């Protein structure tokens with residue numbers, strides 16, 4: 001699944017001009033794309049790392065304040081996701097407003113986004129002008145997760161990526177992952193200030 005919407009590009013370029021003129025522009029490619037993810041068992045982490053490598057993103061891994069292992073924690077996870085309970089997370093390091101695009105990654109839990117990602121999205125995502133979503137899942141639920149995340153963010157994603165557990169084993173997601181990473185790079189594209197002012 002891949003949706004790409006580049007209509008926000010001009011607004012972002014203007015913001016880049018303003019940021020640069022105020023001395024706030026990012027100095028390295030690592031500052032354009034923030035990739036924030038939660039992963040309980042490593043699947044979403046693997047996808048996040050591959051995306052980050054492909055588009056030179058800064059990575060923020062969400063850490064919980066409470067351990068989540070064992071069968072009871074599995075049940076708790078499903079219940080939290082289903083009931084839309086936001087699970088406590090540790091303070092994050094990166095300020096998403098410093099980035100041109102923020103990619104949010106979560107596993108699908110009981111057809112919903114994982115509760116630690118919900119906490120982050122509720123606290124931060126409305127600050128981001130451009131967002132992208134990716135998730136891993138056993139087989140179903142991603143569409144609803146992305147709809148919920150778009151509603152929480154107050155904006156549609158510039159790109160989405162779904163990877164199933166089976167695809168993680170076969171590698172069948174790699175072409176789509178490359179397209180997703182390219183969409184992030186395109187959304188975060190920054191030209192020189194003089195060029196931007198000419199095209200504004």
Ligand SMILES: Cc1cc2nc3c(=O)[nH]c(=O)nc-3n(C[C@H](O)[C@H](O)[C@H](O)COP(=O)(O)O)c2cc1C
Pocket residue numbers: 038039040041042043044045074075077078106107108109110111112136137138139140141165
């Ligand atoms: C509590 C719980 C509920 C889940 N519910 C779903 C689901 O509704 N649909 C689905 O396709 N996969 C579901 N899964 C499977 C996970 O989405 C899948 O294993 C995912 O890749 C895990 O990501 P992670 O390793 O990054 O934690 C669920 C997993 C857990 C732990």
